[in-house]
Amino acid sequence: MDIRTENVIRYMMPLREGGSLPALAEADDGFKYVLKFRGAGHGTKALISEFVGGEIARLLGLKVPEIVFLHLDEAFGRTEADEEIQDLLQWSRGLNLGLHFLSGALTFDPVVNSVDEDTASYVVWLDSLLMNIDRTVKNTNLLMWHKELWLIDQGASLYFHYTWTNWEKQSISAFPQVKDHVLLPWATQLDKIDTICKQKLSMDKIIDIINTIPNDWLEWEGNDDTIEEKRNVYIEFFKRRIAHSDIFVKEAQNARKTSV
Secondary structure, X not given: OOOOEEEEEEEEEEOOOOOOOOEEEEEOOOOEEEEEOOOOOOHHHHHHHHHHHHHHHHHOOOOOOOEEEEEEOOOOOOOOXXXXXXXXXXXXXXXXXXXEOOOOOEXXXXXXXXXXXXXXXXXXXXXXXXXXXXXXXXXXXXXXXOOEEEEOOOOOOOHHHHOOOOHHHHHOOOOHHHHHEOOHHHOOOHHHHHHHHHHHOOHHHHHHHHHHOOHHHHOOOOOOOOHHHHHHHHHHHHHHHHHOHHHHHHHHHHHHHHHO
């Protein structure tokens, strides 16, 4: 995949609404990015979730800010006055993840904003595939920008990789948390979208995304699997989950009947 790598040249401000203290930063390409740190609470696994989830969303035709790899050098952050931020910057030396900053975007509000049934069904299908628990009314992680819906923050996805021991079972499990999905009331086209998504998500494209994960994001303490073995687990997880998508589609349809 053609993912750009840029260098962070200026830490602008923390975005404290995020639990992992993401920041607004400027890179040497002249653009501003929402910077997600490898040194934050969930480490590089959260970056993997963000990257993989965002690029799969893009394959489905959903709008996601451009994702780039952002490099922090060893000297960056030494003059930061806030000790917590200084520590975070120091722990995050190396490759981090950035999303192009959508200046002027507004948070999606289900009371004020509307979304068409196909788009809602795509997002619900995607989040069920990814097991993304963080797209609720309280925290939509959706933006309205130029009157279009944009997806942000897929970091709460793929939570199987925090245990790594029961990924086979989770790959073919339902996703009961879909009952809290902010777009579930509009997701009336799940059967149709399920068919389309399976056509769009070839395993070659999934493998391409997984193989683009930076090697050092896959070096975890307490896990003896090789980097290649870890990549293969992600690939097999998606292969099984997509093949058994009827399980999470039925879960979403049943949850919708109960909530509507």
